[in-house]
Amino acid sequence: MPEVRIEESTRFMVDSLKAVGTPESEAKAQTDMLIHADIVGHVSHGLNRLEFYINDIITKATNPNGKPMILKETAATAWVDGADALGATVGNYCMDVAIRKAKENGIGFVTCKRSNHFGMAGYWALKAEKQGLIGMAFTNSSPLLVPTRAKEAALGTNPISLACPAGNGDNLVVDLASTAVAMGKIEIQIQKQESIPPGWALGPDGKTTTDAQLAFDTSRLLPLGGFEETSGYKGYALSALVEVLCSGLSGSRSSPNICPWEVAGNYEPTDLGQCFIVINPECFAPGFTERIAQCLHHWRNMEPVDPALPVLAPGDKERITAEMNHSKGTITYAQKQYERYANMAKRIGVKPLQAV
Amino acid sequence: MPEVRIEESTRFMVDSLKAVGTPESEAKAQTDMLIHADIVGHVSHGLNRLEFYINDIITKATNPNGKPMILKETAATAWVDGADALGATVGNYCMDVAIRKAKENGIGFVTCKRSNHFGMAGYWALKAEKQGLIGMAFTNSSPLLVPTRAKEAALGTNPISLACPAGNGDNLVVDLASTAVAMGKIEIQIQKQESIPPGWALGPDGKTTTDAQLAFDTSRLLPLGGFEETSGYKGYALSALVEVLCSGLSGSRSSPNICPWEVAGNYEPTDLGQCFIVINPECFAPGFTERIAQCLHHWRNMEPVDPALPVLAPGDKERITAEMNHSKGTITYAQKQYERYANMAKRIGVKPLQAV
Numbered sequence: 001m002p003e004v005r006i007e008e009s010t011r012f013m014v015d016s017l018k019a020v021g022t023p024e025s026e027a028k029a030q031t032d033m034l035i036h037a038d039i040v041g042h043v044s045h046g047l048n049r050l051e052f053y054i055n056d057i058i059t060k061a062t063n064p065n066g067k068p069m070i071l072k073e074t075a076a077t078a079w080v081d082g083a084d085a086l087g088a089t090v091g092n093y094c095m096d097v098a099i100r101k102a103k104e105n106g107i108g109f110v111t112c113k114r115s116n117h118f119g120m121a122g123y124w125a126l127k128a129e130k131q132g133l134i135g136m137a138f139t140n141s142s143p144l145l146v147p148t149r150a151k152e153a154a155l156g157t158n159p160i161s162l163a164c165p166a167g168n169g170d171n172l173v174v175d176l177a178s179t180a181v182a183m184g185k186i187e188i189q190i191q192k193q194e195s196i197p198p199g200w201a202l203g204p205d206g207k208t209t210t211d212a213q214l215a216f217d218t219s220r221l222l223p224l225g226g227f228e229e230t231s232g233y234k235g236y237a238l239s240a241l242v243e244v245l246c247s248g249l250s251g252s253r254s255s256p257n258i259c260p261w262e263v264a265g266n267y268e269p270t271d272l273g274q275c276f277i278v279i280n281p282e283c284f285a286p287g288f289t290e291r292i293a294q295c296l297h298h299w300r301n302m303e304p305v306d307p308a309l310p311v312l313a314p315g316d317k318e319r320i321t322a323e324m325n326h327s328k329g330t331i332t333y334a335q336k337q338y339e340r341y342a343n344m345a346k347r348i349g350v351k352p353l354q355a356v
Numbered sequence: 357m358p359e360v361r362i363e364e365s366t367r368f369m370v371d372s373l374k375a376v377g378t379p380e381s382e383a384k385a386q387t388d389m390l391i392h393a394d395i396v397g398h399v400s401h402g403l404n405r406l407e408f409y410i411n412d413i414i415t416k417a418t419n420p421n422g423k424p425m426i427l428k429e430t431a432a433t434a435w436v437d438g439a440d441a442l443g444a445t446v447g448n449y450c451m452d453v454a455i456r457k458a459k460e461n462g463i464g465f466v467t468c469k470r471s472n473h474f475g476m477a478g479y480w481a482l483k484a485e486k487q488g489l490i491g492m493a494f495t496n497s498s499p500l501l502v503p504t505r506a507k508e509a510a511l512g513t514n515p516i517s518l519a520c521p522a523g524n525g526d527n528l529v530v531d532l533a534s535t536a537v538a539m540g541k542i543e544i545q546i547q548k549q550e551s552i553p554p555g556w557a558l559g560p561d562g563k564t565t566t567d568a569q570l571a572f573d574t575s576r577l578l579p580l581g582g583f584e585e586t587s588g589y590k591g592y593a594l595s596a597l598v599e600v601l602c603s604g605l606s607g608s609r610s611s612p613n614i615c616p617w618e619v620a621g622n623y624e625p626t627d628l629g630q631c632f633i634v635i636n637p638e639c640f641a642p643g644f645t646e647r648i649a650q651c652l653h654h655w656r657n658m659e660p661v662d663p664a665l666p667v668l669a670p671g672d673k674e675r676i677t678a679e680m681n682h683s684k685g686t687i688t689y690a691q692k693q694y695e696r697y698a699n700m701a702k703r704i705g706v707k708p709l710q711a712v
Contacts, residue, residue: 071641072639072640073639074461074462074463074639075431075432075461075462076431076432076461076462076463077462077463077635077636077640079639079641105430105431105432105433105461106430106431106432106433106465107430107432107433107463107465109462109463109635111640111641113641134600134605147655147658147667148667148668149660149661149662149665149666149668150658150659150660150661150667151658151659151660151661152658152659154654154655154658160594160597162597162600164600164604172596172600174593174594174597175593176587176590176593180581180586180587197585197586199586200586224581224587224590224591225536225580225581225582225591226581226582226586229553229555230536230553230555230556230582230586231532231536231537231580233668233670234532234580235580236670237530237531237532237670238516238530238532238594240528240530240651240655240669240670241516241518241530241670243651244490244518244520244528244648247647248520248637248644248647248651249490249635249637249640249641249644250640250641251640251641251642251647254647254650254651256651256654279433279465279605280433281604281605283428283429283430283433283435284428284433284435284467284605284606284607285427285435285467285469285605285606285607286607287607288604288605291603291604291607291610292600292604294610295596295599295604295610295612298510298610298612299503299506299510299596302503302506302507302508302510303506303508304505304506304507305505305506305562306505309505310505311503311504311505311506312504312505312589313596314589314592314593314596314597
């Protein structure tokens with residue numbers, strides 16, 4: 001599979017976004033968001049998504065020059081209009097507001113409507129973590145999650161994320177879809193031409209399938225927990241919780257009304273709802289980072305069932321992958337993805353991605 | 357199985373708490389919390405828990421006269437010392453502070469240390485919902501959840517809850533343990549002398565068991581999602597998220613250091629950490645309750661796989677059970693539980709619970 005230097009993948013994404021009219025600052029911001037996903041190993045949410053964003057700009061569903069603005073605020077809250085701008089433009093705007101409010105008042109709670117896909121939720125939580133704060137980020141998305149007992153999808157993969165510092169550069173990062181898996185994981189299995197485990201998705205007959213392409217085409221994911229007997233209604237409820245914070249508060253579309261995200265580009269604004277929460281640990285008990293460090297130490301040093309599979313703290317898998325990718329300086333992309341981007345480069349007139 | 361009138365169960369719980377030195381107001385508050393669980397059908401968290409609380413007062417682990425106080429605050433946040441008071445005393449204090457701050461500043465974010473078990477998390481979220489606000493409540497607890505790949509438990513069942521109004525008396529209530537199930541569900545299976553489904557808990561051999569008594573004795577619950585293949589690490593991460601908000605911010609004990617809750621009473625304060633968040637929808641987009649009502653309507657009217665099992669919205673199961681219990685006016689208790697409380701009544705000198 002093609003290996004691409006991180007700088008080259010970054011160059012390609014910035015060039016592509018600029019070629020369709022994105023200002024340089026926003027192209028760089030969007031690329032930083034995408035390359036983060038590639039580096040931490042969630043390649044479904046990295047370069048893999050670039051063509052969706054590019055086509056959404058071409059079809060005018062996304063406005064790369066959109067300027068988010070506050071519609072209503074208190075010392076600790078803000079309601080934001082995302083102006084159909086790129087996900088990173090909206091995310092940076094909202095997170096900056098939430099961080100400022102948290103520094104001044106202990107907490108910043110921001111919701112926005114008229115946003116677009118903002119990549120990995122955890123990327124936004126980490127933006128606050130880098131400043132010594134607790135960050136949380138949530139988004140709704142088009143219907144993929146099948147509520148317990150139902151036949152059809154009616155909620156998004158609606159992720160929940162939290163990141164916080166643990167001292168000495170260490171941290172704890174929670175970032176999870178409220179479905180058993182995110183759709184991107186199924187796409188990656190298709191690209192690898194591999195099957196999926198039972199319990200991830202339903203086929204058209206309403207039964208769990210192991211055929212990745214069939215699962216992708218059917219687009220009906222099981223909630224976290226799986227079937228009712230194993231508490232799948234909890235994943236459904238978590239997705240509903242995200243809907244309350246995102247569309248409920250912001251007035252964006254709710255998941256059942258969001259158009260599926262097509263690689264060819266959508267023809268109307270996506271109008272996602274998102275929620276960003278920042279908490280300042282200094283407003284609570286002293287010693288926050290030390291306590292988080294103790295928890296991480298405890299979990300990482302537990303005896304594993306299989307000595308070859310050590311117990312990880314939430315976020316460790318991504319940290320290990322990022323260290324590996326940074327040390328080799330490259331990201332591995334699937335061959336099909338690499339070819340897809342050669343075509344896109346030709347179409348929009350940018351220098352193609354160069355593998356090493 | 358014995359049927360007990362709601363008023364009689366309430367009378368018995370208030371009498372019992374007063375008999376061991378609880379002021380009347382706090383005995384009533386604690387009872388309201390417990391009877392709520394019985395009425396909505398989570399009987400593990402109702403009368404079933406009374407003896408634990410009574411014995412914790414007798415052994416002085418809990419101080420029924422404890423007065424919670426604010427240690428540090430901003431306009432939107434507060435750090436509270438729960439003073440080892442009863443869970444309901446601490447919960448009411450913290451939620452009242454959070455509600456006041458949310459009404460004034462859009463959000464109230466409160467964490468406390470030195471608290472005790474506060475029953476169903478959703479009970480506290482509903483306290484804000486009744487005032488037209490969004491309520492959230494979280495607590496840590498003694499180690500029961502086995503982190504993915506580990507052999508032993510290292511986190512509590514650490515529940516997540518959210519309640520919000522949907523207009524015309526309707527609401528959405530999310531209330532879930534971050535384990536596949538709460539321990540109380542296993543206790544109830546023991547009382548019913550029934551087995552548990554695979555995927556709930558591990559036996560001493562580290563493999564999933566269906567023996568309820570063995571699962572209870574081993575006390576190793578799988579996280580929501582189950583094993584690693586079905587994303588059990590997400591339930592583990594959610595439990596860690598709750599730990600950050602509860603012990604991380606408040607400075608209480610973290611889950612690995614919390615003593616198991618024994619019916620015989622603990623001999624040192626439990627020092628639980630809890631977090632209460634209240635959000636005022638009026639600070640965001642107009643029409644919040646209408647949007648939530650639309651979501652509820654959509655989910656409830658979806659075509660079910662099995663026509664006998666309608667699709668429910670989060671919280672509907674509890675609402676249906678509560679309506680049934682209110683209309684018959686009684687709660688059904690397991691025979692063993694009823695007998696246990698006859699013994700306790702004798703021991704502490706109160707009039708025993710009378711079945712109808």
